[in-house]
Amino acid sequence: MNVNPTHCPLCRKLTDLDALPAEEVVWRFPHSVALLGPWQYYYGYCLLISRRHATELNGLEADERRAYLAEMCLLARALEECFRPRKLNYELLGNQVPHLHWHLFPRYDADPDALKPVWLALDRAERDAEERRRLESGQRSRVATAGEIRQRLQLLGAPTL
């Protein structure tokens, strides 16, 4: 599936990062941008959006793809070191927005759905306002979470654009 980049919501978002709340933009890597996601019940949840519009990983040049994946691994390491989740979930779907973006979901022991994909709970949140509030609010403030990830990426020597 191809979307004209001018109609792509993620392309539009990337062109105006300064318009986003400061805590949402976690890190500006050379090949991607890490954004703090809305579902902070999974505190540390980030999206890693490819700077280039492509719908599939094989749509990136080999060097670009390697760099994008290396940035994803750096972000994953930062999340692990910051929050010590039981497991990280990596998801690259694009069914709704076909522009490469990883979802990095830290999964924690306290989660009653710990063994299931997050999408089952997020689907419930679509229809249930209370469930939505539960999943949007984490144990920490978004500002503190973003700050902690940034600090860790800095320590790890993460590249920036």
Ligand SMILES: [Zn+2]
């Ligand atoms: Zn796009």
